[in-house]
Amino acid sequence: MIEVEVKAKIESFEEIEEKLSQLGAVKTKKEFQEDIYFNSPIVDFAQTDEALRIRTTKEDEDTKIFITYKGPKIDKSSKTRKEIEMEIEDSEKCADIFKEIGFKQVRAVRKNRQYYAYENFEISLDDVEGLEPYMEIEIGLEDGEDYSKAQNKIFELFEKLGITEGFERTSYLELLENLYNI
Amino acid sequence: MIEVEVKAKIESFEEIEEKLSQLGAVKTKKEFQEDIYFNSPIVDFAQTDEALRIRTTKEDEDTKIFITYKGPKIDKSSKTRKEIEMEIEDSEKCADIFKEIGFKQVRAVRKNRQYYAYENFEISLDDVEGLEPYMEIEIGLEDGEDYSKAQNKIFELFEKLGITEGFERTSYLELLENLYNI
Numbered sequence: 001m002i003e004v005e006v007k008a009k010i011e012s013f014e015e016i017e018e019k020l021s022q023l024g025a026v027k028t029k030k031e032f033q034e035d036i037y038f039n040s041p042i043v044d045f046a047q048t049d050e051a052l053r054i055r056t057t058k059e060d061e062d063t064k065i066f067i068t069y070k071g072p073k074i075d076k077s078s079k080t081r082k083e084i085e086m087e088i089e090d091s092e093k094c095a096d097i098f099k100e101i102g103f104k105q106v107r108a109v110r111k112n113r114q115y116y117a118y119e120n121f122e123i124s125l126d127d128v129e130g131l132e133p134y135m136e137i138e139i140g141l142e143d144g145e146d147y148s149k150a151q152n153k154i155f156e157l158f159e160k161l162g163i164t165e166g167f168e169r170t171s172y173l174e175l176l177e178n179l180y181n182i
Numbered sequence: 183m184i185e186v187e188v189k190a191k192i193e194s195f196e197e198i199e200e201k202l203s204q205l206g207a208v209k210t211k212k213e214f215q216e217d218i219y220f221n222s223p224i225v226d227f228a229q230t231d232e233a234l235r236i237r238t239t240k241e242d243e244d245t246k247i248f249i250t251y252k253g254p255k256i257d258k259s260s261k262t263r264k265e266i267e268m269e270i271e272d273s274e275k276c277a278d279i280f281k282e283i284g285f286k287q288v289r290a291v292r293k294n295r296q297y298y299a300y301e302n303f304e305i306s307l308d309d310v311e312g313l314e315p316y317m318e319i320e321i322g323l324e325d326g327e328d329y330s331k332a333q334n335k336i337f338e339l340f341e342k343l344g345i346t347e348g349f350e351r352t353s354y355l356e357l358l359e360n361l362y363n364i
Binding site: 040041042043050052067069071082084085086087088089090093094096097100101102103 | 222223224225232234249251253264266267268269270271272275276278279282283284285
């Protein structure tokens, strides 16, 4: 699965929520997400532009846990990349396995994320602990599908929402690392 | 979780099944297990005596998938070792993630396993593709519990079943690799 995704810094959630609602985008789930990132013993994922994480999501009383691998970004303007995600039973056991096979736990990223659905876009308003407001727009592509069209559509949607700058390819993990220098 | 486990080659399943039933052991589930093993990019698990695998189990129509990590054996007579196992959603996605983070798929081990329960023992009769009949007796210990007592109890149970030789610390994976030289 190829994830075509563009992220932008925004002024305020309220303003964007109003525009999304005018556009007819539908508020879907709101969840708390905790991502624990791991680094590889053979390469530095910060250099290879990969990511391995355990994501725990909480929506009301419902907790789910996933392993996600993200490959290097494959173009210069968006965050398009290979993504493999699968649900798992337990985050502690998983962290324990990752450590036993040589991976190092680095940093956790915690956020409240409000999802919106609009056409075939998935829109996320992200209130990340320690960062200013951001939003992401994503389209999921099956392997082999053309991603540049999807990418253009995403930028068009940003424009409809009045966002023409503030685009950011740096992950929340790296933004936090740059800020807090750890 | 520490897994205290002893394996032995046996003459025939029928003979042991009869003895188990005389002893009052209870036949529990029978399942097909396929284990796909992976090797590490930083160490050779055959040398460090570790294992990382994806296990798919099939019991009637019920399929489950697990990641299992096994640490090095911690004594010379049994297969006592740290084991971490957690259920996952999908074996292909998992194999894909393992490969992306540098692990190499080695061999698959397939077997039909008949489980028996007796006191706090878990007994497995293993019909492994490509190998002669084996059985395993296992006791699960919480971290910190003494394993030598558990180990003695396991050897006593083997004796009750008439088995005093044929003990094997080598994994099915290695037995198959030795036989088929891959």
